[in-house]
Amino acid sequence: MRCRRGQSAVETMMVVPIVALTILSLYYLWSVIFASENAHIRAREYALHGDAYLPDSEGVSGSAPFSGSNYSRADSTSFRFEATATDESLAVFGHSDPIEATAVITSN
Amino acid sequence: MALHPRFQPRRRGQAAVFVALCLMSLLLVVAFSTNTGIVVNDRIRMQETADLATYAVAYSEAASLNDITKKNQAIADAAQDCRTVLAHGGAPWVWPCNCTSTDPGAEIALQLCKVELDMAILDFVSTASYGRTVTPALEAGMATAKANFAGSERRTTFFDDIPGSPTAMGTYWVTWTTNFAGGGAIPSIADFQQMRDTAFNYQFMQFCGSHCAPSGLAMSPTYTLPTWFYKDDKEPDVWVAGRVAGTPAKRFLDTDYRSGGTDNGYFGASSTGGDDLLVAYAVAKPYDGSVGPSNLSGLAANGNSTPSPVYQAKGIDYPEMSMYDEYRARMAGIQDGLTGGLDPATLVMLDGIELGKSWDTSRFEH
Numbered sequence: 001m002r003c004r005r006g007q008s009a010v011e012t013m014m015v016v017p018i019v020a021l022t023i024l025s026l027y028y029l030w031s032v033i034f035a036s037e038n039a040h041i042r043a044r045e046y047a048l049h050g051d052a053y054l055p056d057s058e059g060v061s062g063s064a065p066f067s068g069s070n071y072s073r074a075d076s077t078s079f080r081f082e083a084t085a086t087d088e089s090l091a092v093f094g095h096s097d098p099i100e101a102t103a104v105i106t107s108n
Numbered sequence: 109m110a111l112h113p114r115f116q117p118r119r120r121g122q123a124a125v126f127v128a129l130c131l132m133s134l135l136l137v138v139a140f141s142t143n144t145g146i147v148v149n150d151r152i153r154m155q156e157t158a159d160l161a162t163y164a165v166a167y168s169e170a171a172s173l174n175d176i177t178k179k180n181q182a183i184a185d186a187a188q189d190c191r192t193v194l195a196h197g198g199a200p201w202v203w204p205c206n207c208t209s210t211d212p213g214a215e216i217a218l219q220l221c222k223v224e225l226d227m228a229i230l231d232f233v234s235t236a237s238y239g240r241t242v243t244p245a246l247e248a249g250m251a252t253a254k255a256n257f258a259g260s261e262r263r264t265t266f267f268d269d270i271p272g273s274p275t276a277m278g279t280y281w282v283t284w285t286t287n288f289a290g291g292g293a294i295p296s297i298a299d300f301q302q303m304r305d306t307a308f309n310y311q312f313m314q315f316c317g318s319h320c321a322p323s324g325l326a327m328s329p330t331y332t333l334p335t336w337f338y339k340d341d342k343e344p345d346v347w348v349a350g351r352v353a354g355t356p357a358k359r360f361l362d363t364d365y366r367s368g369g370t371d372n373g374y375f376g377a378s379s380t381g382g383d384d385l386l387v388a389y390a391v392a393k394p395y396d397g398s399v400g401p402s403n404l405s406g407l408a409a410n411g412n413s414t415p416s417p418v419y420q421a422k423g424i425d426y427p428e429m430s431m432y433d434e435y436r437a438r439m440a441g442i443q444d445g446l447t448g449g450l451d452p453a454t455l456v457m458l459d460g461i462e463l464g465k466s467w468d469t470s471r472f473e474h
Contacts, residue, residue, distance in 0.1 A: 015127060015130055018134060022134045029145050033149055036149050037148075037149065037152050040153060043156075044156045044160060047160060048160070048439065065436070065437065072436060073434055074168075074170035074173075074436055075171060076171055079167060079171070102256075103156060104160065104252060105163055106164065106248065106251050107248040108251050
């Protein structure tokens with residue numbers, strides 16, 4: 001009869017890496033989604049409120065119908081405001097994904 | 109009592125079955141998590157698209173309202189020019205040997221005033237027309253939706269085509285009369301009424317004595333002319349409500365997708381319409397400007413229509429016209445309004461449409 005001692009240890013050793021990998025994957029997925037949400041929201045807010053919401057130095061830049069502490073006067077029915085925001089997912093095994101989101105307000 | 113080994117169940121492969129079950133479960137968890145992540149991300153992008161597109165509509169309308177206000181101011185300026193001319197520098201109009209109830213020179217000036225007023229009125233009407241206000245605003249909303257979410261597009265047969273919809277052409281009107289060219293009514297962004305009893309008159313010298321001797325000062329009849337416009341709404345607001353809706357184009361995201369049929373969709377919804385749509389709403393509005401004086405207090409709101417406007421033109425104290433071409437646009441909340449039923453509103457539906465696919469036109473591309 002074959003010795004069965006250690007079978008649980010072997011099974012555990014097989015399952016643990018898979019579970020760990022899964023958890024890491026989910027963690028990475030969460031960080032990507034979070035970074036994407038963050039980038040999109042920051043881009044949108046900058047496209048609407050410009051520096052009043054986020055300074056350029058915070059990974060976001062562009063133009064907005066907002067200056068000082070108020071929205072700008074609507075000068076023309078032909079317009080374009082655009083903001084780009086960047087973020088990065090958390091690093092897993094030294095790998096992370098940069099996320100860039102652009103928000104556009106345009107007439108055509 | 110232990111069984112004889114011959115009768116014990118075989119255990120070879122037990123770990124493999126266990127691992128396979130674990131893998132399958134984990135795979136399902138990962139798939140569901142991925143699915144949820146993508147759908148949540150889509151939902152956020154849709155909200156961003158709704159916000160920006162609705163704002164674009166409001167901004168375009170704010171720009172149009174500024175143009176309209178400028179044109180309205182031009183009418184008021186033309187009326188003021190008329191008063192200045194008719195005031196004649198404070199001196200009475202003089203036409204030799206004129207013993208009538210009007211002065212020919214002043215009457216010519218008045219006719220020129222009417223022409224100037226008519227041109228300004230028609231310019232206002234053109235600027236306030238639906239095609240130059242609501243149409244470019246809806247196009248801006250569509251362009252912005254497309255720029256932020258590829259594949260999204262305005263559903264053209266909804267709010268702007270259904271009679272009675274706040275956005276439909278013909279819901280709001282600008283109604284006008286001119287001094288020479290008649291009048292009419294055309295669809296507009298809001299209901300604009302016109303001041304039609306703005307009074308003009310002038311002072312002149314009559315020569316009714318013998319040998320054309322001056323017989324004294326007289327006042328002309330009072331002419332009531334159509335002039336500038338006011339927005340006939342309860343509030344000086346124009347609202348924009350936008351909606352972006354759609355379902356993901358990738359079928360695997362919809363866990364129970366059935367083409368053309370009813371299903372439970374992701375999160376228990378239906379991919380064929382109705383509750384299954386991911387939906388994002390946004391509200392924005394032009395604000396901080398005023399097209400023209402309100403008519404809430406009747407003629408009192410029309411400061412220039414006093415019985416003797418000529419004397420005002422001499423001077424002094426023109427009542428403020430309340431025309432401010434300072435419209436800008438801001439995001440708003442549902443709680444800000446849309447409840448009175450009297451405010452003009454533009455509703456824009458920017459549903460996601462996957463073009464070229466006949467199986468479901470409510471789906472958008474990733």
